[in-house]
């Protein structure tokens with residue numbers, strides 16, 4: 456055992472090291488949680504349709520029409536009380552105040568996923584306002600990611616060197632109560648967001664370092680096919696722009712919007728990626744799976760962003776089901792976000808400690824493709840910072856000591872400066888050539 460290994464490990468326990476192999480030590484007890492019961496996981500992973508609920512007499516052609524869904528969103532306290540008499544006093548008061556902070560809007564499709572008998576329904580908590588939204592902690596902000604201070608022109612955020620965020624609208628199909636852009640989406644606060652596409656596109660055209668643009672908002676897929684096609688065509692005409700992404704929650708809130716016509720239009724603009732936003736396995740209905748399949752069949756790589764939310768998905772089994780179900784929908788889990796410090800979101804914010812514990816239960820316990828990167832968007836505009844359970848126990852110039860998902864400890868020789876760690880064999884026998 457070389458000196459220089461420091462930290463958590465008792466050096467007497469390294470005696471059984473097999474080079475590059477497992478060290479059998481009693482110190483390997485990092486994983487205390489048992490795997491979650493398979494039965495619960497299987498239930499969470501089942502695909503079901505959203506159902507018709509209160510809209511059972513609506514014609515199929517209407518129900519499956521995205522414009523009908525938008526027109527029939529639940530947007531008022533009166534509608535909500537009528538459809539959900541089990542509204543709690545906190546929800547009632549929150550909904551009354553919502554139009555001064557972030558509007559209420561829920562599509563019939565998404566509303567049907569709410570369990571009205573369950574006050575802590577994970578779908579309900581995401582879209583029904585609560586009075587706690589009016590409580591602001593000292594560390595919370597209206598623009599927690601510092602987007603406004605990184606906007607060279609209205610609606611364009613240039614925070615990272617080679618890519619920009621292009622906000623196209625302040626409207627969404629439904630409004631998430633923890634939205635990091637609630638200062639502007641829905642215009643409940645009077646932010647009065649007016650993107651100017653000419654200026655946004657001109658900025659990108661004048662900055663050859665920008666090779667990647669993320670269209671977001673609000674939700675870009677609320678645009679008509681024609682309007683979106685014009686915008687994508689203008690962006691594709693910029694020679695140095697390599698890569699276009701669309702951030703959207705439409706496939707989850709409004710899967711009816713993902714029509715064959717939309718997919719055929721989008722596939723003209725490859726390489727085009729789509730990042731969806733889904734937080735709970737119940738959101739991944741049969742309709743959503745079909746919509747995502749349609750996008751995937753158009754050759755669009757799909758990633759998902761999940762926000763870690765208290766009483767929604769701050770549970771290792773729920774999160775594992777979510778990630779595995781996304782893979783079944785042909786979506787790669789991309790980011791797990793620590794909830795931003797948006798004003799009035801404390802009741803939805805799970806701890807970083809819990810986020811790390813969940814990551815610990817994903818890495819190694821399920822398919823690597825199903826493990827997202829857990830990030831904190833650094834408050835005030837520092838960008839995304841990955842946070843991870845600690846797998847490197849110690850390292851020096853010669854060795855790295857690591858642990859795996861089972862808590863077993865391994866030693867790996869460091870290849871500093873390309874210098875072989877061990878002397879090469881004196882002579883290497885030439886192979887017999889035939």
Ligand code: SF4
Nearest residue numbers: 627630631634673704
């Ligand atoms: S869909 Fe996105 S932009 Fe719209 S409210 Fe939800 S988090 Fe905010």
